[in-house]
Amino acid sequence: MDLSYGPEYEDFRTEVRVFIEKNQHLAPPPGMGMYHPGPKEQDWQKLLIENGYTCRTIPKQYGGYGGEPDILKNVIIQDEFAKANVNSGLSGQGIGMLVPTLLERGTDKQKEQYIRPTIWGEIYWCQGYSEPGAGSDLASLRTNARVEDGHFVINGQKIWTSSAHFSDMCFILVRTEPDKPKHEGISYLLMDMKTPGIEVRPLVTMTGAAEFNEMFLTDVKVPVDSIVGKRGEGWLVANTTLKHERGMLGDPSQLLSRIESILKIMQNEMLDGKRLIEHELYRDRLVAAQAKTEALKYHSLRLLTCTLKNEDPGVARLIIKYYGTTLSRELSDIALEVLGELGSLYDGSPHVRSYGSWQWRNMFDLGLIIGGGTSQIQKNIISERGLGMPREPKLAETK
Amino acid sequence: MEFGLSDDQKLLEDSVRKLTEAQLPLEKIREYAAAKSGFIPAIWSGLVDLGATGVIIPEQYGGTGFKMLDAVVILEALGRTVAPVPFTGSAIMAPVALLTGGTDAQKEEWLPQIATGEVKAGVGVTEIISTRDSKGVSLSGDTLNGNAMFVIDGSPADIFLIAAGPDNMAIIPRNAPGVTVTQLKTIDYSRMHCEVKLEGVKADLLGGKGKAGAAIKQTIMAGRLALAADTLGAAEVMIGKAVEYAKERKQFERVIASYQAVKHMCAEMISELEPFRSLVWYAGHAYDEVPDEALLNVLLAKSGIDGAGKFIIRTATEVHGGMGFTDLMGLHYWYKRVSVNRSLLGTPEMLRNEAAIAQGWLAA
Numbered sequence: 001m002d003l004s005y006g007p008e009y010e011d012f013r014t015e016v017r018v019f020i021e022k023n024q025h026l027a028p029p030p031g032m033g034m035y036h037p038g039p040k041e042q043d044w045q046k047l048l049i050e051n052g053y054t055c056r057t058i059p060k061q062y063g064g065y066g067g068e069p070d071i072l073k074n075v076i077i078q079d080e081f082a083k084a085n086v087n088s089g090l091s092g093q094g095i096g097m098l099v100p101t102l103l104e105r106g107t108d109k110q111k112e113q114y115i116r117p118t119i120w121g122e123i124y125w126c127q128g129y130s131e132p133g134a135g136s137d138l139a140s141l142r143t144n145a146r147v148e149d150g151h152f153v154i155n156g157q158k159i160w161t162s163s164a165h166f167s168d169m170c171f172i173l174v175r176t177e178p179d180k181p182k183h184e185g186i187s188y189l190l191m192d193m194k195t196p197g198i199e200v201r202p203l204v205t206m207t208g209a210a211e212f213n214e215m216f217l218t219d220v221k222v223p224v225d226s227i228v229g230k231r232g233e234g235w236l237v238a239n240t241t242l243k244h245e246r247g248m249l250g251d252p253s254q255l256l257s258r259i260e261s262i263l264k265i266m267q268n269e270m271l272d273g274k275r276l277i278e279h280e281l282y283r284d285r286l287v288a289a290q291a292k293t294e295a296l297k298y299h300s301l302r303l304l305t306c307t308l309k310n311e312d313p314g315v316a317r318l319i320i321k322y323y324g325t326t327l328s329r330e331l332s333d334i335a336l337e338v339l340g341e342l343g344s345l346y347d348g349s350p351h352v353r354s355y356g357s358w359q360w361r362n363m364f365d366l367g368l369i370i371g372g373g374t375s376q377i378q379k380n381i382i383s384e385r386g387l388g389m390p391r392e393p394k395l396a397e398t399k
Numbered sequence: 400m401e402f403g404l405s406d407d408q409k410l411l412e413d414s415v416r417k418l419t420e421a422q423l424p425l426e427k428i429r430e431y432a433a434a435k436s437g438f439i440p441a442i443w444s445g446l447v448d449l450g451a452t453g454v455i456i457p458e459q460y461g462g463t464g465f466k467m468l469d470a471v472v473i474l475e476a477l478g479r480t481v482a483p484v485p486f487t488g489s490a491i492m493a494p495v496a497l498l499t500g501g502t503d504a505q506k507e508e509w510l511p512q513i514a515t516g517e518v519k520a521g522v523g524v525t526e527i528i529s530t531r532d533s534k535g536v537s538l539s540g541d542t543l544n545g546n547a548m549f550v551i552d553g554s555p556a557d558i559f560l561i562a563a564g565p566d567n568m569a570i571i572p573r574n575a576p577g578v579t580v581t582q583l584k585t586i587d588y589s590r591m592h593c594e595v596k597l598e599g600v601k602a603d604l605l606g607g608k609g610k611a612g613a614a615i616k617q618t619i620m621a622g623r624l625a626l627a628a629d630t631l632g633a634a635e636v637m638i639g640k641a642v643e644y645a646k647e648r649k650q651f652e653r654v655i656a657s658y659q660a661v662k663h664m665c666a667e668m669i670s671e672l673e674p675f676r677s678l679v680w681y682a683g684h685a686y687d688e689v690p691d692e693a694l695l696n697v698l699l700a701k702s703g704i705d706g707a708g709k710f711i712i713r714t715a716t717e718v719h720g721g722m723g724f725t726d727l728m729g730l731h732y733w734y735k736r737v738s739v740n741r742s743l744l745g746t747p748e749m750l751r752n753e754a755a756i757a758q759g760w761l762a763a
Contacts (some may be wrong), residue, residue: 001468001684009400072400162675212568263760279759280752287751294675294696298681301402308400319670376663382670383662387642390657 003301009072016080019051036166037090037121044132045090045121053077054089055119058099063116071307084146091387092163094118094125095150098171101240105229110190116170128172128191128215129238130160136377138173139182140237143217145174145189147224152189154197154220160371164200164213167193177232186234190226197221207363208347252296255324258331259290265353266338282338289334292327322378329365332358404472404680418445419480425729428589432732435584437591438555439483443516452490453514456498460510464625467621471628472685478632481732483589483649484548485519487625490550493520495621496560496568500606500614505570508625509558521553523561523595524619528745536597538563541608543571543600549743553603553624554582554591560605560618561595568611576600587735619744620697624686627679627701630708631672633736637715638668640730644719664714664747679704695757702750705741
């Protein structure tokens with residue numbers, strides 16, 4: 001057990017700190033990725049890339065920093081920007097998922113055309129995966145594309161397409177080989193969102209906001225060279241991206257700062273003449289959740305170590321999505337419940353606390369438990385891949 | 400940056416596991432449970448040979464001179480095999496008490512004997528944490544009177560270290576005049592705790608009169624960490640047994656491991672346990688290397704893994720169906736070990752309250 005980073009990395013940490021101090025006046029406020037990056041975001045992004053604080057390993061020729069992969073440096077960068085609460089650069093599905101996929105599977109032309117403007121914030125992407133009938137069982141998707149006059153012609157419907165209303169491009173999964181088994185009939189296409197035939201309708205969620213969209217596709221024509229990988233290989237290509245998505249370490253820093261926020265509420269709000277923290281029942285719940293959060297903090301160091309040593313942490317990694325989203329919801333539950341009736345206020349109501357953000361958070365946490373592989377799907381993955389338990393046989397096989 | 404066990408630590412765990420697994424097939428566990436002694440000499444001498452009984456005792460006192468995280472690794476292995484040895488009391492709590500608060504003479508007298516396993520120590524600190532049945536030991540002049548409940552590993556012990564109020568701790572040979580030992584029987588027969596009644600017992604006070612406050616606190620902290628590590632090992636075994644059983648047991652022409660209802664129970668168990676493994680390891684590391692963080696992390700680790708353990712012993716038993724409820728399957732030995740650990744040295748609620756106080760959350 002050695003939790004020091006060593007002198008080389010401590011120097012790097014200092015360097016990052018100094019950069020943040022000197023330049024933070026240029027940074028746009030940390031955003032939620034709910035709008036298209038403007039000039040201020042783009043300039044900040046370019047400054048971060050020049051210094052190697054984001055898009056660190058993306059080759060120079062595609063507009064990245066061109067550094068060697070170094071997970072510890074990534075962790076230090078994340079840490080320092082989070083501590084200073086300074087915008088750490090653009091995120092989103094284009095940078096997070098499409099770019100790594102193109103680097104691994106794209107043609108030279110696709111890399112040339114898309115990577116630079118994507119990481120510089122000029123092209124914003126949405127992801128066209130889920131469909132009304134294809135959620136957990138994504139590979140059963142039915143949006144189809146036939147080839148006609150050098151184009152794929154796409155018809156169908158996508159859902160849960162966040163950011164579609166301001167995105168420039170979409171990476172989309174469509175069925176191109178209807179006669180093949182479901183995993184082998186899918187292709188991965190890059191689609192310009194200005195193409196005729198795309199209709200985006202906001203999907204208002206239980207929070208009252210439209211965090212997602214539905215996307216209707218009618219005879220949308222996409223040139224045949226906008227395919228990534230070969231026809232029918234879309235599932236494999238998409239899994240390249242999923243691998244990048246799942247490669248993320250559990251990031252407990254957000255949960256730790258939530259504990260701090262709830263503690264502040266409990267130290268300031270009064271109930272029956274006593275501060276909330278002085279009520280044993282409420283205090284007990286906060287400490288119980290803190291224990292889980294601290295456990296997750298050290299757990300992610302354990303996972304980080306495995307990544308550094310190129311070891312497979314097995315089931316220890318598979319639990320992260322399920323554990324983290326469950327805990328996240330538990331924390332917002334506590335915030336709401338210790339506030340009692342006041343916790344139910346929302347939408348700019350008189351007496352509302354924290355702008356009603358805990359109510360929003362609590363609902364959105366439920367969305368996170370469901371999205372990106374529901375807790376039930378996660379438990380299947382944990383038990384099958386982590387504990388070696390068999391898959392549930394398909395209906396026909398049980399006869 | 401390396402968060403995890405070293406190769407030496409993995410080797411240590413492996414050696415302890417090999418020793419205990421070889422000695423403790425289910426029929427042997429049944430035998431010792433029936434004998435109610437909480438002690439198998441052959442396993443104890445095996446641990447002595449490995450240097451485990453002196454793991455945290457410095458070499459100058461005949462110990463191995465390792466760190467608390469090494470002890471955590473041993474405890475995890477002992478929990479895995481529900482080993483009937485007084486390790487928590489004798490190899491963890493008593494040495495910590497002596498090392499933190501003992502005079503040189505007390506250290507020289509007792510530590511070498513504890514390291515070699517010749518002397519086994521039981522530790523009584525229950526009433527410093529919480530008092531029930533109006534028990535407790537008081538000191539007047541240099542004489543001790545009263546009852547210490549749940550003296551950890553007290554039943555096979557040769558000496559006792561017993562707290563008399565928050566600032567005094569006495570070292571008492573079992574055969575000292577005025578000492579009466581009553582064995583307590585919990586559901587767990589793998590470690591036997593006891594009640595020690597003291598009537599006019601002459602006290603050899605740890606560090607001198609009124610000098611043991613810090614040592615008592617440190618001893619309680621180390622004991623809690625030890626129990627957390629023990630639960631970690633025992634609970635992990637229960638999950639493993641549940642998964643294995645589910646893969647073999649068939650109902651409706653399928654192994655029950657293929658039913659999502661069963662799989663999800665197993666997934667929930669491992670998800671509850673694994674993060675707390677990381678926290679228990681960190682608490683063990685912090686004990687020596689980041690002392691400022693040790694107390695909070697021990698409190699969070701023990702209360703947390705007690706909660707996870709409670710869920711796991713219930714769920715793993717349920718996965719086994721009716722068989723889980725039988726003596727034949729023997730699963731209950733692990734169940735009982737985890738269950739009793741949860742109640743010792745403070746319940747989860749008490750520990751969480753202490754954690755809030757330790758962080759200054761109640762200060763105005």
